[in-house]
Amino acid sequence: MSSASTYKYLQGFGNTHATEALEGALPEGQNSPQRVPYGLYAEQLSGTAFTAPRSENQRSWLYRIRPSVCHTPFTRTPSPTLVRSFAVGHQDSECQSTPNQLRWSPFELPKHGGVDFVHGLHTVCGSGDPSVRNGIAIHVYLANASMENSAFYNADGDLLIVPQQGRLDIQTELGYLYVEPNEIVVIPRGIRYAVRLPDGPSRGYVLEVFDRHFELPDLGPIGANGLANPRDFLYPTAAYEDKENISFTITTKYQGQLYTLQQTHSAFDVVAWHGNYAPYKYDLRKFCTVNTVSFDHPDPSIFTVLTSKSNTPGVAAADFVIFPPRWMVGEHTFRPPYYHRNCMAEFMGLISGGYDAKATGFLPGGASLHSTMSAHGPDQVTFEKASTEELQPVKLRPDGLAFMFETSHMLSLTKWAVEKEYAGGKVLQDDYYECWQGLKKYFDPKNKEGKWGQ
The missing domain is CATH 2.60.120.10 (Jelly Rolls)
Structure with missing residues (x-):
C-alpha cells in the first residue's frame, strides 16, 4: 500500500x-x-x-x-x-x-x-x-x-x-x-x-x-x-x-x-x-469562497463545487455544495441560513466540526434530508443567539466542513435508512422536529423597529 x-x-x-x-x-x-x-x-x-x-x-x-x-x-x-x-x-x-x-x-x-x-x-x-x-x-x-x-x-x-x-x-x-x-x-x-x-x-x-x-x-x-x-x-x-x-x-x-x-x-x-x-x-480546502462584504448573504448555490445538469437550463439534476470555513461580515444581517422552503431537495452531511444552522444533533458522519418544499432552517438556540449577538467579523467554523447534495428530483427513502430493524433506521432521530418547536412568538404590532424582547 x-x-x-x-x-x-x-x-x-x-x-x-x-x-x-x-x-x-x-x-x-x-x-x-x-x-x-x-x-x-x-x-x-x-x-x-x-x-x-x-x-x-x-x-x-x-x-x-x-x-x-x-x-x-x-x-x-x-x-x-x-x-x-x-x-x-x-x-x-x-x-x-x-x-x-x-x-x-x-x-x-x-x-x-x-x-x-x-x-x-x-x-x-x-x-x-x-x-x-x-x-x-x-x-x-x-x-x-x-x-x-x-x-x-x-x-x-x-x-x-x-x-x-x-x-x-x-x-x-x-x-x-x-x-x-x-x-x-x-x-x-x-x-x-x-x-x-x-x-x-x-x-x-x-x-x-x-x-x-x-x-x-x-x-x-x-x-x-x-x-x-x-x-x-x-x-x-x-x-x-x-x-x-x-x-x-x-x-x-x-x-x-x-x-x-x-x-x-x-x-x-x-x-x-x-x-x-x-x-x-x-x-x-482549495475552494475559493465568494461571500457578501455588505449585508445579507448569497444563496447556498454560490458554494457549488460540481454540478450535473438536467435538461432544464439553470436547473441541476444534482449539485455538490460545501460550506467551508469563511469570514462572515454582513452588517445588520441574520447570518445563519434563513428559514426556507425549496423546490429542490437537500441532503446534508458533516465531515468535521459543526454547522452554523444547528446548535446540537447534527454530527460528523451523520446526515439530514429536507425534501422538496419541506420547511427547514435554524433551530431555536441558533435563532436566538444569531438575533441578539453583537455583529463583528467572525471566522465561521474554522474547524468544520459541511456539504450538501442538492437535487431537483423528489427523493424516496430506502427501508435501510428509515426502518428501525436496519442500521440506518437505528440512527434516525425521531425527535428531530422538536428542535423547532420552541420557536416563540415575538410579533407585536407596536414594535415596528423589531427590538428584541419588546
Whole structure:
C-alpha cells in the first residue's frame, strides 16, 4: 500500500491527458495501430455517445496487457443494501416517501470484519431509475476491509465520493488516487477500481448521477476566478499491474444490482492512456469562497463545487455544495441560513466540526434530508443567539466542513435508512422536529423597529 507522497498527478479539470508508465507505450499518430507498442491491446472507454458534440465528448484510449473482455460470464450476487428503482409502488422498489424533515446520527461502522467498500455501500435515498438514465441516488459507505485481487465498477452512473472518516487508497485502471477527508473523488461510469483502507474502518458519503457527468458550474457575474479552480483537479498517471494466473473478481452495479465475474489476471493492467474520461480528485480546502462584504448573504448555490445538469437550463439534476470555513461580515444581517422552503431537495452531511444552522444533533458522519418544499432552517438556540449577538467579523467554523447534495428530483427513502430493524433506521432521530418547536412568538404590532424582547 503506497503513501500519498508517492503518487503523481495530472492537473486540469476535463483536460485531455496523456500518460505512460513505459516510455513509448502510447502509439504515435493514431489510436489503434495494427501493432501496439510492447504487444499491448488498444481499448477505448467511452463516457458519452460517439456522436456527442465535440465539446461534450468524453472518451479515453487505454493500452493494456489484456483487453477487458477476457473474463467468465457475470453472475448475480446478493445486494440487500442497494435498490433497483426508487419509484414508490414499482414492482422492483421497496422505497417509501415522506415530506418529513429527517436527521440521522452518525451512521454506524460494521461490527464484524471483512466489509469492503462495495459491500459497505448502503443506499439512503434517490429518485428515478438507472435503466432509463434518469435520476440520482445517495449512498453512504461503511467499510472496514480493503479490496484485494478484486475491482468494482458502476454501470449505472458516476460516483462522487466524500470521505468522512479514514483515507482511501484507490487503485484504478488509469492509476492511483489517494484521497483523505476534506477531499473528494469522482469515479465516472464504467471505470474499474479497488478501495483500500490505510486507516482501518472508514465512512463517507456517495452521490450517484444516472444521466450526465459532473462539471464545473458556470461563473456568470463572478467572472473568471473563484469557486473551484480547474487546475486544482488532479488525475492519475498510468501505473500498471502485471499479475497472471490469479483469481481476480470484478463486481459491477448494474441497474441497482450487483453482478460478479472472474478472470485470471489483474484488471489494473493499463500501461498507458490518453483522453479526457478518467477519475479525478479535488481538495476542498482549495475552494475559493465568494461571500457578501455588505449585508445579507448569497444563496447556498454560490458554494457549488460540481454540478450535473438536467435538461432544464439553470436547473441541476444534482449539485455538490460545501460550506467551508469563511469570514462572515454582513452588517445588520441574520447570518445563519434563513428559514426556507425549496423546490429542490437537500441532503446534508458533516465531515468535521459543526454547522452554523444547528446548535446540537447534527454530527460528523451523520446526515439530514429536507425534501422538496419541506420547511427547514435554524433551530431555536441558533435563532436566538444569531438575533441578539453583537455583529463583528467572525471566522465561521474554522474547524468544520459541511456539504450538501442538492437535487431537483423528489427523493424516496430506502427501508435501510428509515426502518428501525436496519442500521440506518437505528440512527434516525425521531425527535428531530422538536428542535423547532420552541420557536416563540415575538410579533407585536407596536414594535415596528423589531427590538428584541419588546
